Amino acid sequence: MSTVLDSKINNAPQTPNTISPQSDELGLAHGPSLSWDILLYILPFTLTSNLNSLRRETLSRFMRTCQTLYDAGVLLILKGLIPLNSRTILSFCDFILNAKIPQRRSDNVRRLAIFELRLELPRATAERISDMLKSLRNIQNLVFLDLEPLLVALDDDFTPSWPRLVDIFIGSMGKKCTAFVSRLEDSPISKAHLAWTYPPPDEADNFDARNRFTPSTIRPFTQTLTSLSILNPGILVPNVNIRFPHVHTLQIESYYVGLSQDILVFTYPNVKTLVWLRDPDPSDIGPAEGNARRVNSGGIVAMMLPAPWVPWKGLDQLSCTTRRAYTLAMRCKVRYWVASVLQPQRVSQFQAVLRDIRPTFLRLTIKPAAFEDLAGMADIFPYGWQDTTGMIITFAWTSRPEDQVDVERLLEHIVQCLSQTRSVTTLILRIAYKRISPLRLLLDDHNTNLQELTESQVSKLDELGPPTATSQYLTTLDTRKYARRLVDRMPHLTFLTICVCGQDSTGTSWKVGVSESRDMVIAEEDEQKELLKPTPFATDYSNCQDDF
Numbered sequence: 001m002s003t004v005l006d007s008k009i010n011n012a013p014q015t016p017n018t019i020s021p022q023s024d025e026l027g028l029a030h031g032p033s034l035s036w037d038i039l040l041y042i043l044p045f046t047l048t049s050n051l052n053s054l055r056r057e058t059l060s061r062f063m064r065t066c067q068t069l070y071d072a073g074v075l076l077i078l079k080g081l082i083p084l085n086s087r088t089i090l091s092f093c094d095f096i097l098n099a100k101i102p103q104r105r106s107d108n109v110r111r112l113a114i115f116e117l118r119l120e121l122p123r124a125t126a127e128r129i130s131d132m133l134k135s136l137r138n139i140q141n142l143v144f145l146d147l148e149p150l151l152v153a154l155d156d157d158f159t160p161s162w163p164r165l166v167d168i169f170i171g172s173m174g175k176k177c178t179a180f181v182s183r184l185e186d187s188p189i190s191k192a193h194l195a196w197t198y199p200p201p202d203e204a205d206n207f208d209a210r211n212r213f214t215p216s217t218i219r220p221f222t223q224t225l226t227s228l229s230i231l232n233p234g235i236l237v238p239n240v241n242i243r244f245p246h247v248h249t250l251q252i253e254s255y256y257v258g259l260s261q262d263i264l265v266f267t268y269p270n271v272k273t274l275v276w277l278r279d280p281d282p283s284d285i286g287p288a289e290g291n292a293r294r295v296n297s298g299g300i301v302a303m304m305l306p307a308p309w310v311p312w313k314g315l316d317q318l319s320c321t322t323r324r325a326y327t328l329a330m331r332c333k334v335r336y337w338v339a340s341v342l343q344p345q346r347v348s349q350f351q352a353v354l355r356d357i358r359p360t361f362l363r364l365t366i367k368p369a370a371f372e373d374l375a376g377m378a379d380i381f382p383y384g385w386q387d388t389t390g391m392i393i394t395f396a397w398t399s400r401p402e403d404q405v406d407v408e409r410l411l412e413h414i415v416q417c418l419s420q421t422r423s424v425t426t427l428i429l430r431i432a433y434k435r436i437s438p439l440r441l442l443l444d445d446h447n448t449n450l451q452e453l454t455e456s457q458v459s460k461l462d463e464l465g466p467p468t469a470t471s472q473y474l475t476t477l478d479t480r481k482y483a484r485r486l487v488d489r490m491p492h493l494t495f496l497t498i499c500v501c502g503q504d505s506t507g508t509s510w511k512v513g514v515s516e517s518r519d520m521v522i523a524e525e526d527e528q529k530e531l532l533k534p535t536p537f538a539t540d541y542s543n544c545q546d547d548f
Contacts, residue, residue: 075108144171227249281343283343322343361535365395384420396432438465484520509523
């Protein structure tokens with residue numbers, strides 16, 4: 001793409017009436033001529049959204065054949081995603097701000113991503129970049145991996161007008177970025193991703209929470225914002241004068257932040273999808289978790305918020321750990337809970353959450369090696385649990401010595417575990433065993449850095465060696481026979497998929513009859529899609545390896 005943008009427009013060839021193939025010395029053409037209508041019609045097909053696609057090179061060569069194709073190609077490139085970094089951004093500024101071109105090239109730019117800027121920008125360079133960005137009157141999508149260096153160089157003198165900007169992504173938010181976002185008064189942003197860096201855990205108590213996210217940061221978008229993603233937002237506090245009634249998707253990524261359900265409900269009253277990432281369950285359960293649950297379930301924070309406001313009636317999807325769901329003490333039904341990995345010590349919390357949110361569909365990963373006794377898996381679900389009708393459940397472990405389990409016994413306990421979920425009609429069971437190469441195990445045991453390996457050792461890094469007893473057992477497992485055992489213990493099951501690593505990665509699926517004999521018939525791919533349509537699994541269905 002940079003080849004095209006850096007080309008001098010006056011070097012483009014003159015335009016003939018048609019593009020014709022080369023003729024030999026006798027004047028005989030080697031193919032038919034193409035009219036401009038056809039050429040301009042096929043031109044967009046030389047461009048894809050893949051920045052590394054060979055088709056972009058094709059477009060570049062195509063454009064250099066004549067002035068007409070050059071002009072048309074420039075428009076195509078400018079309307080696609082334009083990636084920039086410190087090496088290319090100034091040449092792009094020159095290209096966009098070229099006063100010799102009668103048409104404003106900047107008016108054609110729709111999607112721009114600045115992936116990297118130098119930490120210290122000269123003032124003149126920053127002003128040139130600022131002029132380019134301010135000229136983008138029709139920009140719709142902006143990505144800044146680090147905008148802070150530009151704002152520092154400009155000393156906050158940067159308030160662009162982007163009246164068509166609907167999607168913004170800013171990484172490495174600092175104090176100046178936070179203030180900048182709050183100045184985007186005329187941008188109808190509907191989707192925002194704002195990421196703050198977080199200090200190391202030993203410095204977590206010393207950061208200035210005022211430099212972090214508050215509702216005031218995105219106040220200009222109260223009537224347009226529909227999707228918000230915030231990374232490391234610090235302390236989430238309400239602002240009684242600022243609410244976002246149109247936000248339906250809220251994603252938070254943070255290890256540290258505490259949270260009140262009532263603050264979320266008050267600030268984002270119509271959320272349907274709540275996702276909490278980068279929030280692993282610690283192995284130990286601290287007293288703060290019980291305290292947080294009591295505060296949330298007692299509505300203590302709600303008493304401090306102005307009336308009237310009502311709790312969420314229900315969520316389409318909740319994605320979070322057991323600990324987070326437990327401390328939030330949700331008081332609404334959830335259609336689909338993506339519950340991450342369940343730790344053995346959190347089984348009682350998991351059961352409490354099930355009763356809180358009564359998920360219709362559930363996605364869960366269990367690591368059998370974490371259980372001191374596999375028999376403990378039989379009690380994961382409350383006895384006779386009735387609310388959940390569809391599940392993707394994965395039992396995952398590796399060939400590391402500390403992860404070894406008795407596979408035959410494990411499979412029996414899986415049957416006992418799932419037999420507690422008597423209302424389940426759709427089950428996708430994934431038995432995921434990952435073999436680790438002997439060399440990687442050796443490296444882990446000796447804390448060896450990969451840089452210390454020879455080239456020969458690196459080439460052997462992922463050689464698995466001979467099959468283990470576990471992998472051989474799973475490879476030869478009679479999945480139909482095992483499926484029959486599950487069907488006999490789960491009276492309402494009508495669709496079952498079993499995916500065993502070492503066999504077909506997509507698994508085998510059966511339709512289960514409702515007659516007394518509960519006949520099992522293989523479900524072909526089209527039938528599977530049809531049967532999964534009423535569930536969220538139709539678009540959330542991947543192979544066994546995804547859980548490592």
